[in-house]
Amino acid sequence: MQTDSSFTFVLFGGTGDLSMRKILPALFEAHRAGGMLAESGKIFAVARHVADRAGYLEWVNEHVKPHVSKNGLDETAWASFLDRIEFVKIDLGKPEDFVLLRDAISGLPGIRVFYLATGPSLFVPICHALASVGLNENSRIVLEKPLGYDLKSSNAINDAVGEIFAEEQIYRIDHYLGKEPVQNLLALRFGNVLFEPLWRREWVESIQITIAEELGVEARGDFYDNTGALRDMVQNHLLQLLSIVAMEPPHSMDSDSVRDEKLRVLRALKPIDPRDIGKVAVRGQYHAGVIRGHAVPAYATEPGVKPDSTTETFVALKVEIENWRWAGVPFFLRTGKRLADRVAEIVVNFRAVPHSALGASALRGGANRLVIRLQPNETIRLYCLAKQPGEGMNLASVHLDLAFDRFFREGQMEAYQRLLLDVINGRLALFVRRDEQEAAWRWVEPILNEWAASNKPPKPYAAGTWGPAAASAMLAQHGTCWLEEEN
Numbered sequence: 001m002q003t004d005s006s007f008t009f010v011l012f013g014g015t016g017d018l019s020m021r022k023i024l025p026a027l028f029e030a031h032r033a034g035g036m037l038a039e040s041g042k043i044f045a046v047a048r049h050v051a052d053r054a055g056y057l058e059w060v061n062e063h064v065k066p067h068v069s070k071n072g073l074d075e076t077a078w079a080s081f082l083d084r085i086e087f088v089k090i091d092l093g094k095p096e097d098f099v100l101l102r103d104a105i106s107g108l109p110g111i112r113v114f115y116l117a118t119g120p121s122l123f124v125p126i127c128h129a130l131a132s133v134g135l136n137e138n139s140r141i142v143l144e145k146p147l148g149y150d151l152k153s154s155n156a157i158n159d160a161v162g163e164i165f166a167e168e169q170i171y172r173i174d175h176y177l178g179k180e181p182v183q184n185l186l187a188l189r190f191g192n193v194l195f196e197p198l199w200r201r202e203w204v205e206s207i208q209i210t211i212a213e214e215l216g217v218e219a220r221g222d223f224y225d226n227t228g229a230l231r232d233m234v235q236n237h238l239l240q241l242l243s244i245v246a247m248e249p250p251h252s253m254d255s256d257s258v259r260d261e262k263l264r265v266l267r268a269l270k271p272i273d274p275r276d277i278g279k280v281a282v283r284g285q286y287h288a289g290v291i292r293g294h295a296v297p298a299y300a301t302e303p304g305v306k307p308d309s310t311t312e313t314f315v316a317l318k319v320e321i322e323n324w325r326w327a328g329v330p331f332f333l334r335t336g337k338r339l340a341d342r343v344a345e346i347v348v349n350f351r352a353v354p355h356s357a358l359g360a361s362a363l364r365g366g367a368n369r370l371v372i373r374l375q376p377n378e379t380i381r382l383y384c385l386a387k388q389p390g391e392g393m394n395l396a397s398v399h400l401d402l403a404f405d406r407f408f409r410e411g412q413m414e415a416y417q418r419l420l421l422d423v424i425n426g427r428l429a430l431f432v433r434r435d436e437q438e439a440a441w442r443w444v445e446p447i448l449n450e451w452a453a454s455n456k457p458p459k460p461y462a463a464g465t466w467g468p469a470a471a472s473a474m475l476a477q478h479g480t481c482w483l484e485e486e487n
């Protein structure tokens, strides 16, 4: 994957957590791999708390290096990576400082990428300041989530940014779209003739999409307590995964064909009737518990969290899609912090055979299922029934496995690396278009409103479990259970 041309990558929030953990390590990996980044490409970090380039490189050595050395650091590549990095000291509150940035990057060849790894309240002021010095031309802008707090605030940001940058210049990041297995889901569905005929209501009984985390809110209590799991994970990552699982085959993989199909799914989500919310939505909050032998505190005692907080750290939803392909098929979505395991997976439960000539064992559960494990241990596993060796016709559930790290021994790429290369190369398919984002906000808003209006607190669950019992009860009403409950 070679960049076609040179680039100037400007990183706002250059000393922030995201830059440290994700963006700079991803750029380093692309640099180290060779041939992915044009030789002449430069990275300009923008920060306020560092005096000069030497100070910034010191910060990078101290804070970023530990995140790139997992497999042994290539010191030569690291040194040449540092050579790409320049620094501009700007106070983002002072638009006049942007002249410094313009002077620093004017005359450099290629496209300019402005990555806004800052809080969303700075998005609009930064865009205005860039435009005031003419830097909105020949450029792309990358916006990190969260983009807004609800439909209205997200529209306000999109309107203001849209006055300065055209939609084709705007790259809204959802890092789940950059994950290798998500890409593979497209390959699986649209590169094989096997699954597509079965990928519909006639053959699919239900679908589960889980993103479970063991981590709590870490140092982000302040942010998280005003956000909650519905805004942090459902409005974006889970609905994006859902739209990829459920979309119609696009006519090509160009960015608008893919995004048009995803949008159709988001627009077909059955609106949630506030009166039904208790039946189709569960919200929870973790209490103290034990994860892998370690005691962890309750959410309400985490730094930055209000002691009487009613913010949800867990959400489970039953979602329906109102179109011919999916009418009546429940999609169960679930995400939570401080759960029993870190796992992200999509489970497609196919229907049992209509008549079992092979006896009752052909109707047993655990087969006729496809599990797409996004993380950890990326795998695609197809469960079928096979005859047990020996006398008689006894069937057992077996699986066919595609374990990516065994099959493809090299070439795996982190989500951020792929997405940053896509921005530099002008590929928009894996970025969220404004209308998709609006459709997602529009669908989650009744849930947000209903929860805000109700005086019921979220249901408690002990850290280290799979969330409130109500999440299991919701599936039991449909005669099914979460995957881990079967084992």
Ligand code: BG6
Binding pocket: 145, 175, 213, 232, 344
């Ligand atoms: C982020 C959320 O978007 O995704 C975090 O803000 C969450 O709260 C993270 O922890 C999960 O991402 P991943 O790639 O670690 O599953």
